[in-house]
Amino acid sequence: MEALKEKAFVSTRNACKLCTPLGASIAYKGIAGCVPLIHGSQGCATYIRRYLISHYKEPVDIASTNFSEESAIFGGQSNLFAALNNITKQYKPEIIGIATTCLSETIGDDMQAIIQHYQAQNTLPDSPQLTYVSTPSFKGTHANGYHDTVLALVKRFAAFTETNNAINLLPGFLSTADLRHLKEIMRDCGLPSIMLPDYSDTLDNEYNGSYEKVPEGGTSIEELVAAGSSRASIELGHILNHATSKESAGTYLEKNFSIPRFNLPIPIGIKASDEFFTILQRLSGAAMPQKYLKQRGRLVDAYVDGHKYVFGKKAIVYGEEDFVLSMVGFLEEIGLETVLCASGGGSGLLKKMISEKVNPRQDIMVRDDFDFEDIAVACRDLKPDLMIGNSKGYYIARELGIPLIRVGFPIHDRLGGQRIRHVGYEGTHELFEKIANALIEHMQEHSPVGYKYM
Numbered sequence: 001m002e003a004l005k006e007k008a009f010v011s012t013r014n015a016c017k018l019c020t021p022l023g024a025s026i027a028y029k030g031i032a033g034c035v036p037l038i039h040g041s042q043g044c045a046t047y048i049r050r051y052l053i054s055h056y057k058e059p060v061d062i063a064s065t066n067f068s069e070e071s072a073i074f075g076g077q078s079n080l081f082a083a084l085n086n087i088t089k090q091y092k093p094e095i096i097g098i099a100t101t102c103l104s105e106t107i108g109d110d111m112q113a114i115i116q117h118y119q120a121q122n123t124l125p126d127s128p129q130l131t132y133v134s135t136p137s138f139k140g141t142h143a144n145g146y147h148d149t150v151l152a153l154v155k156r157f158a159a160f161t162e163t164n165n166a167i168n169l170l171p172g173f174l175s176t177a178d179l180r181h182l183k184e185i186m187r188d189c190g191l192p193s194i195m196l197p198d199y200s201d202t203l204d205n206e207y208n209g210s211y212e213k214v215p216e217g218g219t220s221i222e223e224l225v226a227a228g229s230s231r232a233s234i235e236l237g238h239i240l241n242h243a244t245s246k247e248s249a250g251t252y253l254e255k256n257f258s259i260p261r262f263n264l265p266i267p268i269g270i271k272a273s274d275e276f277f278t279i280l281q282r283l284s285g286a287a288m289p290q291k292y293l294k295q296r297g298r299l300v301d302a303y304v305d306g307h308k309y310v311f312g313k314k315a316i317v318y319g320e321e322d323f324v325l326s327m328v329g330f331l332e333e334i335g336l337e338t339v340l341c342a343s344g345g346g347s348g349l350l351k352k353m354i355s356e357k358v359n360p361r362q363d364i365m366v367r368d369d370f371d372f373e374d375i376a377v378a379c380r381d382l383k384p385d386l387m388i389g390n391s392k393g394y395y396i397a398r399e400l401g402i403p404l405i406r407v408g409f410p411i412h413d414r415l416g417g418q419r420i421r422h423v424g425y426e427g428t429h430e431l432f433e434k435i436a437n438a439l440i441e442h443m444q445e446h447s448p449v450g451y452k453y454m
Helices: 003-008 020-029 042-056 069-074 077-091 102-107 111-121 144-155 176-188 221-229 249-257 270-284 290-310 323-333 350-358 372-382 390-399 425-447
Strands: 033-040 095-100 131-134 167-170 193-197 232-236 261-263 314-318 336-342 366-369 386-389 403-406
Touching: 020 033, 020 144, 020 336, 033 042, 033 077, 042 403, 069 102, 077 111, 077 167, 095 111, 095 144, 095 366, 095 390, 111 131, 111 323, 131 144, 144 221, 144 249, 144 336, 167 176, 167 249, 176 193, 176 425, 193 221, 221 249, 232 249, 249 261, 261 270, 261 366, 270 290, 270 323, 270 425, 290 323, 314 323, 323 336, 323 350, 323 425, 336 372, 350 366, 366 372, 372 390, 372 425, 390 403, 403 425
Parallel strands: 033 095, 095 131, 167 193, 167 232, 232 261, 314 336, 314 386, 336 366, 386 403
Antiparallel strands: none
């Protein structure tokens, strides 16, 4: 581990995170009629498109202001004006969501003034709404970019309107299947909800034989406005965007619109799912639907069936900070020993939150602002039985000869990565059996006897 201590602060060689405007683009894709616009070089938008298309297996349009050397010196206002005009003409969007980059932030473009100048020149009734978020990649991660964009959207659109009975559901950065499952749970509990954002359709659409420039689905402008008059907010995740902002969408709505905020962990595992359903019961005034009581019971039964295969095994977990936090809670619940929790996030809160919210063993190694080369060095001493995280850690698992449980984002080397369900009793059930079966398969493949019966 001395080598790890020596190298950890020298350089980032293979980051355990992605760029901030990528997270902003995903959040913008969850808004109905929205086209994301990256204010910077063409390469930034190309990189983001490549990553999103590879994970979601959908065509994803990300526009760019296409900085040149001249733009980098004299500013990007003219490029932004041209991009807004082109997007409006070709896509006819309801919203254009602008995300800044390292380049535009470094040269100091005043985005608010530039947008106001553009709007003063373009007063046509069919002009799209404009919103922007500051997302330089030298500050934060894709998770920060995601949460900062949700905050920017709430600040831009939420307003006092006629009081509604909806619950603002701020799910955090989850899979499309997770978003659909959370909406299903809210409906089954009799709770009208405004999910912000909702890319469950826009980034996971059905095949209809034709290309849609702006896919249907997403949180509408009307819902964004109505979020300022909802009766409560449920915000999933404890770390959120603390590395880049002291404020989240939920805390902003609570402070400025007096909307009560319930801050919960991502509901992975029985304990976290119970906590989620307890709040839903409180808000609905009704008992948990029988459907979910049965799901919970089947999950307990699965734990009993598979406990002997997972208990005492050693795991390394990596990814976004809140995802790692909730995953560790789940692993501690099933008796699987987490020997390293790693994230590229830089909030400095991961170890504190794991200690306070999960309360695992004291010998657990927690590292934030980490990269995959640091993880590879740590693995040589920790000797884990499996790794849990996105596909970027595959080369480490391959070198170690251990299973990689692919969860989270991005998953580039398997089909269905965008549809992995992690949350609730059913999502936890699927995760548990995925982990148990991977360990069983590994033992079977490395057994000197080719057995067919457990």
